[in-house]
Amino acid sequence: MIISIANQKGGVAKSTTAINLAAGLAREGYKTLLIDNDPQANTTRVFIHPDIEIEPEKSLYNVIIKFAPLPSVIRETRCDNLSVVPSHIRLSSADLELAQAFDNRSERLKRALDKLQNKYDYVIIDNPPSLGLLAINAFVASEKLLIPVSTGFFALSGLVQLQETVDMVRQTQLNPSLDILGVLCTFTEHTNVSKDVERQLRTYFGNLVFETMIPKNVSLEEAHSNYTHVFDYAPNSAGARAYKALVKEVVAR
Numbered sequence: 001m002i003i004s005i006a007n008q009k010g011g012v013a014k015s016t017t018a019i020n021l022a023a024g025l026a027r028e029g030y031k032t033l034l035i036d037n038d039p040q041a042n043t044t045r046v047f048i049h050p051d052i053e054i055e056p057e058k059s060l061y062n063v064i065i066k067f068a069p070l071p072s073v074i075r076e077t078r079c080d081n082l083s084v085v086p087s088h089i090r091l092s093s094a095d096l097e098l099a100q101a102f103d104n105r106s107e108r109l110k111r112a113l114d115k116l117q118n119k120y121d122y123v124i125i126d127n128p129p130s131l132g133l134l135a136i137n138a139f140v141a142s143e144k145l146l147i148p149v150s151t152g153f154f155a156l157s158g159l160v161q162l163q164e165t166v167d168m169v170r171q172t173q174l175n176p177s178l179d180i181l182g183v184l185c186t187f188t189e190h191t192n193v194s195k196d197v198e199r200q201l202r203t204y205f206g207n208l209v210f211e212t213m214i215p216k217n218v219s220l221e222e223a224h225s226n227y228t229h230v231f232d233y234a235p236n237s238a239g240a241r242a243y244k245a246l247v248k249e250v251v252a253r
């Protein structure tokens, strides 16, 4: 199952969800590959310490731009069952380079993943906060989208645009079967704004909204600054419990 974590809005917990969902699935025994498709490379650095240098040739950049095979850039992590494809800041020029390319510019990640032939139970793709060709490559390669939505003010702006992009990917026959796996409420709080956004999401998306909601929880942020996932950093925190519940729901779907 290939799942893209997507929302072009910044700071809605895409990376936090990619990191902890992938780590949680791996802990349940599923062979998991986490692909960092964001030039910011935040996700990469949770699993590969910043002191370790990553050359662009050993990153997703080489796969997307130079057609390198995925296995040449996959790295094992210290977590059992979890491998990562690191990002690199060079990926920030990839959108432009892809725009000028003629051959399969939307299908490069898909072709690379096809060659892995189900070696992984789950492939989780973390995406940049934009809807450029990098994101399109991820949408074309994915079976499902998981859309985190921060339940703050302005949370719902942008969802229409995301829906249009998904429809475009389907209609152009790039990936007619792309589906939404679920919408995830993040940064939930006991405030009227948070509850109101949750209510609107459930009205609009119905059962697609996960029962699990991810509360605002400082352990989730602290885990990142300690270069690890929340199950390792604070296994009993509200954040860890929520992501554990999300893993269960994702497996069940």
Ligand SMILES: Nc1ncnc2c1ncn2[C@@H]1O[C@H](COP(=O)(O)OP(=O)(O)OP(=O)(O)O)[C@@H](O)[C@H]1O
Pocket: 009, 010, 011, 012, 013, 014, 015, 016, 017, 038, 040, 042, 127, 128, 129, 186, 187, 188, 214, 215, 216, 217, 218, 220, 221, 222, 224, 239
């Ligand atoms: N539930 C939470 N409670 C508290 N802090 C959180 C929570 N989820 C994420 N954060 C923190 O909020 C910030 C934004 O989260 P994250 O980087 O996962 O969002 P993003 O959608 O990937 O952002 P971008 O669009 O820039 O890629 C990070 O500092 C992260 O550690």
Ligand SMILES: [Mg+2]
Pocket: 014, 015, 016, 038, 042, 127
């Ligand atoms: Mg991110």
